[in-house]
Amino acid sequence: MRHALRLAGQAAAAGEVPVGAVVVRDGQVLGEGCNAPIGQHDPTAHAEVQALRQAARRLGNYRLEDCTLYVTLEPCAMCSGALLNARVARVVYGAREPKTGAAGSVLDVFALPQLNAHTEIVGGVLAAECAAVLADFFQARRVQQRQQARPLRQDALRTPARCFGEEGLVWTEGRYVSDLPTLAGLRLHYYDEGLHTAPAWLLLHDGVGSSYGLRHLMAALLAAGQRVVAVDWIGFGRSDKPKKAPWHTPQQHGQIVRELLHFLQITHCRWVAQEGAMAVLPPPDGGVWDWRLQGPAPLGAALDAPFPDAGHRAGPRAWAQWPRAAATARWHGAVPHDAATAQAQVGAAMEYLGAGKFLPPPGA
Numbered sequence: 443m444r445h446a447l448r449l450a451g452q453a454a455a456a457g458e459v460p461v462g463a464v465v466v467r468d469g470q471v472l473g474e475g476c477n478a479p480i481g482q483h484d485p486t487a488h489a490e491v492q493a494l495r496q497a498a499r500r501l502g503n504y505r506l507e508d509c510t511l512y513v514t515l516e517p518c519a520m521c522s523g524a525l526l527n528a529r530v531a532r533v534v535y536g537a538r539e540p541k542t543g544a545a546g547s548v549l550d551v552f553a554l555p556q557l558n559a560h561t562e563i564v565g566g567v568l569a570a571e572c573a574a575v576l577a578d579f580f581q582a583r584r585v586q587q588r589q590q591a592r593p594l595r596q597d598a599l600r601t602p603a604r605c606f607g608e609e610g611l612v613w614t615e616g617r618y619v620s621d622l623p624t625l626a627g628l629r630l631h632y633y634d635e636g637l638h639t640a641p642a643w644l645l646l647h648d649g650v651g652s653s654y655g656l657r658h659l660m661a662a663l664l665a666a667g668q669r670v671v672a673v674d675w676i677g678f679g680r681s682d683k684p685k686k687a688p689w690h691t692p693q694q695h696g697q698i699v700r701e702l703l704h705f706l707q708i709t710h711c712r713w714v715a716q717e718g719a720m721a722v723l724p725p726p727d728g729g730v731w732d733w734r735l736q737g738p739a740p741l742g743a744a745l746d747a748p749f750p751d752a753g754h755r756a757g758p759r760a761w762a763q764w765p766r767a768a769a770t771a772r773w774h775g776a777v778p779h780d781a782a783t784a785q786a787q788v789g790a791a792m793e794y795l796g797a798g799k800f801l802p803p804p805g806a
C-alpha cells in the first residue's frame with residue numbers, strides 16, 4: 443500500500459486525482475498504475491485498470507488468479523468489474539469512497555454471488571494516509587481555483603490569455619498566488635512541479651524574458667526527478683503588471699520570492715538565475731548563487747507576447763534602470779535552447795552541485 447501511495451503522489455504531481463494501484467504476486471510487483479484520465483484523454487485510465495493491464499501483459503495472461511491488487515481508494519464500478527473479470531484473488535483498498543465506491547459504499551459488486559466467486563475484498567488499510575493524499579489534493583485545488591479567480595488591482599494590467607496562445611506559442615499555464623504579503627493582491631504566476639519530497643530548484647528569469655524561456659531546463663530537471671519552482675516576476679510573463687514603474691524595486695522582487703518559498707514550505711533550494719537577474723537581485727543567504735544561466739533564452743514570439751502594449755512594459759523599463767553588480771555562482775552554463783542540451787546541462791550541474799548543501803532562502 444505504501445508503494446500505491448507513492449504512485450498516488452505521482453498522479454497528484456501530474457494534476458490528476460491522486461489514486462495509485464499495485465498488482466502483487468508472491469511478494470513481487472507485477473503491475474503498477476496511477477490515475478491518469480486527464481493526461482491520457484481516457485476515461486478508463488484509472489489506477490486499477492493501468493495496474494491490471496501491466497500485470498496481464500507481463501504474465502501473458504488475462505487472468506490474474508493468484509494476484510492481489512492494492513489500491514489507495516475504494517474501486518469504482520468500472521474497476522470493480524475489471525477486477526472481477528481478471529479474477530484477482532484479493533483486492534485491498536485504503537480509503538472509502540462514499541460517492542462512487544463499488545466495494546461496499548454505494549454498491550457492493552464483490553458481494554454479489556452471481557458475479558463474484560473469486561475475489562476477496564479488504565478495506566481500510568492505511569486508510570488515514572490514503573484519504574489525506576486526496577484531501578490535500580482537493581484542498582490545494584480549491585486554493586488554486588480561488589487564486590485564479592482573483593480580481594485585478596486598479597493600478598495593474600493583466601495580459602489577456604489569448605496573447606499566450608498566438609502564433610503557435612504553447613505557453614502552458616502554471617499556478618497563481620495573490621495572498622503573499624508583498625503582493626498586496628497582485629497575482630503572481632509560477633510553476634511548482636515534481637514531487638514535493640524531491641530536492642527543489644528555483645529558476646529565476648531576467649528583466650527581459652519570462653519563465654517560458656527556461657522551459658527546457660524545467661523539463662530536464664523534472665525528468666531527473668527534481669522539484670522545480672519557476673517564477674514569472676510581477677510585471678513579466680503571466681503575472682500581473684503594475685502600470686507604474688516605481689512599483690518595481692530589486693528588494694521588492696527578492697522579498698516576493700522569499701515569501702513564495704515560505705508559502706511553498708521550501709526551506710532549502712538550488713538558486714538558479716539568468717545573469718540579468720543575478721546582477722540586480724539580492725543574493726541568497728551566503729551571497730552565492732548556485733547556477734548562473736548565461737546568454738539569451740529561447741523566446742521567439744514569447745519575448746513580446748506578455749506585453750500587448752507599452753503600458754504593460756513598466757517592469758522591463760524599471761529593470762533596465764537598476765544598477766548592476768558582480769555576483770558569484772558555483773556553476774555556469776548557458777540557458778538551454780533544446781531538450782538534449784538541457785539534459786546534458788542538468789546532468790553536469792547535478793553532478794557538480796549534488797554533493798553540496800542546498801542554501802536556505804535569505805532571512806529564513
Ligand SMILES: [Zn+2]
Pocket residue numbers: 488489490517518519520521522
Ligand atoms: Zn475506477
